[in-house]
Amino acid sequence: MAPRAYWKGSLKLSLVTCPIALYPASTQAEKTHFHQINTKTGHRLKQQMVDEETGRVVDKEHKARGYELSKGRYVQIEEDELDAVKIESTHTIEIDDFVPSEDIDERYLDKPYYIVPNGKAGADAFVVIRDAMKRKEKVALARVVLSNREHVIALKPFGKGLLGTTLRYPYELRDEDDYFDDIPSPRVSKDMVDLAAHILDTNASKFDPSKFKDKYETALKALVKRKAAGKTIEVPEAEEQESNVIDLMDALKQSLGRKKSKMKPARRKRAGSRGRGRKAA
Template identity: 75%
Template sequence: MAPRRAYWKGSLKLSLVSCPVALYPASTSVEKTRFHMINTETGNRLKQQMIDEETGDVVEKQQKGRGYEVRKGKYVAIEKDELEAVQIESTHTIEIDSFVPADEIDKRYLDHPYYIAPEGKAGVDAFAVIRDAMKDKGRVALGRIVLTNREHVIAIEPLGKGLLGTTLRYPYELRDAEDYFDGIKSPKISKDMVELAGHILDTKAAHFDPSTFKDDYETALKALVKRKAAGKSIKIPEPRETSDNVVSLMDALKQSLGGKKGSKPAPRRAASRGGSRAAKKAHRSAARSRKAS
């Protein structure tokens, strides 16, 4: 049974219609294998300490504070009450500002997903009205929510009996794609190559099914820990040798489509045409000989 401890509680408001709701994190990393830093001689867990990088002294908890680097090595200290003065007051209300088509939301902006469920029985009707109206219109609601003292834009859409809320990144949090794509060359690719690649895509066509996702590294980690805990030896595999063979793109495409790795490339068309012409010439010579006799 999944834990039902709400991450946030408040109201979902659409104009004059509102209902109490609760947010629950839709993702978790609890099942991932994690390691702790230990002393390899004693087997004891290590504890981290904060060290003054100039004096090398250990800094106690009550001495720690926040600072912003205004220039190299120069920090301005920000007090806790000063931070509280600029924090947005948590209204505990998700105010819906607009409804947009789902396909207009750039996937790069998607951040953290949350399940949104009605809190208590009082607002179930209003919750269902807002949810079903979005289903009918095929739209995603954009609203604002305060989480951990920061305001976030949140995209809300129907999901089964409930709603899925996904916080969105701000534009300043995204890097410009042109910085990475601008230098990509535009080579001339033959139509045959594109068609071959298209055929390969067709052979691997499927539907999105997350149940088929397998985390092979996580499985290997669990097996490693289990074997080590049982006192068994761990065999370190030999490094793989990389092949220096250069295969032409066209041959690689043909081999991929055939599904036979390392198979011989198909004969060139020119050679096939040459063999065909020779056969036709021999046939014509034999016919003339029969006619002459």
């Protein structure tokens, strides 16, 4: 059963409009989640808001939003005052312009959504917009209001539908210079770079997310299963960290040698199987 649409509205390109529905393309539902419980009763705990100065529990009617102007000094903002800055939800994703996909800095990519036509009435217009974007190999930049905030959203053809990805605003990104300025610039030999590049070539493959294995999630599920069955959980001893003092060229050569040693048994196995086949015939 398909999940309920997160947002419904219209997609508009100039004078062409079609009804659409937007669905989150990712989910956290399959991840293992824990609740806080009382170790004495086994009952689930609930959180309470506590005044950090008095230590007393604050009831619901005395809770409000406050913006910290300076340390310990707040300006209180009422809910109806927040309504004054709410962005009017037009329920329309209006395309502003089109850009090459490679022009979008990956740091700006936020949350992905699947966009589909909402009903058969606007399917023709949806397909026209999708196929025109596919032909021109362009990504559409538009605006959409989600949870009372306006977001820039990038739209691109994806299978039979569209993939919409909300984008971060520039103020949400940290300046890379704050982190990269202190990176040293040592002189490394061309031989080292060539060897490293060769290692990259030997490990080249196609992007295949089916190979992604969440080892922690798998181990977590196994731990919960063992604990629920009444088995004892033994914590392994921490392994000693290897020394970081290495000879870079030697490490590169060993890395290449390790790759070759992994490949050789597979070739021998195939040759052996062919030989056995001929003998059996």
